[in-house]
Amino acid sequence: MAQTSPSTKTLDHIVHLTPPGTVEEVSQQFRDLGFKVTPGGTHAGGLTANALVILGDGAYLELISFTHPASHYPPGSPDRQKRDANPWAWKEPGWIDYAFLGSAAASISSIINERAGRDGSGVRYVPEVDGGRVREDGTVLEWVISAPGGDHVRGTVPFFCGDVTPRSWRVPVEPPSNSEHPSGVQGVAYVRLLAEAELLARLSAQLTSVVGEIPQTNTMRTEYIWSLKTPSGASGVQRPLLILSEPRNDEEDAHLAAKGPGIFEIAFSVGQGGTEKQSMTPYGRIVWLRSQQ
Numbered sequence: 231m232a233q234t235s236p237s238t239k240t241l242d243h244i245v246h247l248t249p250p251g252t253v254e255e256v257s258q259q260f261r262d263l264g265f266k267v268t269p270g271g272t273h274a275g276g277l278t279a280n281a282l283v284i285l286g287d288g289a290y291l292e293l294i295s296f297t298h299p300a301s302h303y304p305p306g307s308p309d310r311q312k313r314d315a316n317p318w319a320w321k322e323p324g325w326i327d328y329a330f331l332g333s334a335a336a337s338i339s340s341i342i343n344e345r346a347g348r349d350g351s352g353v354r355y356v357p358e359v360d361g362g363r364v365r366e367d368g369t370v371l372e373w374v375i376s377a378p379g380g381d382h383v384r385g386t387v388p389f390f391c392g393d394v395t396p397r398s399w400r401v402p403v404e405p406p407s408n409s410e411h412p413s414g415v416q417g418v419a420y421v422r423l424l425a426e427a428e429l430l431a432r433l434s435a436q437l438t439s440v441v442g443e444i445p446q447t448n449t450m451r452t453e454y455i456w457s458l459k460t461p462s463g464a465s466g467v468q469r470p471l472l473i474l475s476e477p478r479n480d481e482e483d484a485h486l487a488a489k490g491p492g493i494f495e496i497a498f499s500v501g502q503g504g505t506e507k508q509s510m511t512p513y514g515r516i517v518w519l520r521s522q523q
Contacts, residue, residue, distance in 0.1 A: 264413025287417030332392030
């Protein structure tokens with residue numbers, strides 16, 4: 231029997247960056263927005279630390295910051311070189327990247343590169359590298375990362391995180407109270423990417439190679455829309471969308487000019503009793519939508 235390839239369209243997590251050493255501060259900011267925040271830990275190598283917002287659909291938000299500013303490390307030192315080489319080292323704070331669920335048993339990079347070769351989209355993923363984190367309770371987590379090559383802007387196409395140790399260690403969805411939020415948030419409604427009009431066709435082709443499905447299109451808004459999966463899901467939680475579009479107004483033009491192509495906003499599904507609104511973290515935009523299911 232032929233082995234089934236792993237899915238390449240399962241939303242795993244979304245990355246929110248804040249200035250160095252601010253994990254505790256941003257955790258409180260997200261609590262004030264109505265999220266329950268779960269402690270994370272320090273990543274292998276000690277350059278970054280995080281906290282988590284676990285959602286009812288099994289995906290999560292990673293609230294991450296570097297542990298120290300670049301100036302903390304002597305110029306030319308190994309630690310400074312590692313920090314400067316981090317793909318998020320030069321990112322402005324806010325929503326900076328997103329990850330799909332990968333695999334420790336199969337090479338996601340090879341699967342996507344083979345697909346891209348057939349499609350002619352030009353997207354390229356580099357061979358997997360090991361990653362990990364130590365939780366506050368001392369538990370050592372291990373995973374592999376499948377990431378786009380350096381010629382791709384991080385945050386436009388996703389990276390992949392494939393668990394070596396159980397995913398439940400990395401994303402403690404139990405007890406269920408970990409994903410119960412005062413705001414009523416149930417899961418991700420959509421991740422919306424912005425790009426210049428002249429980049430949309432190429433980027434949509436690359437995302438199609440990654441997701442493995444042709445998007446729906448909205449010609450009135452020049453939008454490309456993919457329906458994603460989630461790692462798990464509470465009853466009634468809708469599947470998230472990945473939306474790629476050009477700017478629609480001056481605010482979005484300004485965002486694109488300042489930060490370049492990538493995530494503009496994240497929308498969350500709330501229950502029928504929830505309030506539809508727009509909010510801001512100190513660095514990123516949030517939309518709250520009532521669930522359609």
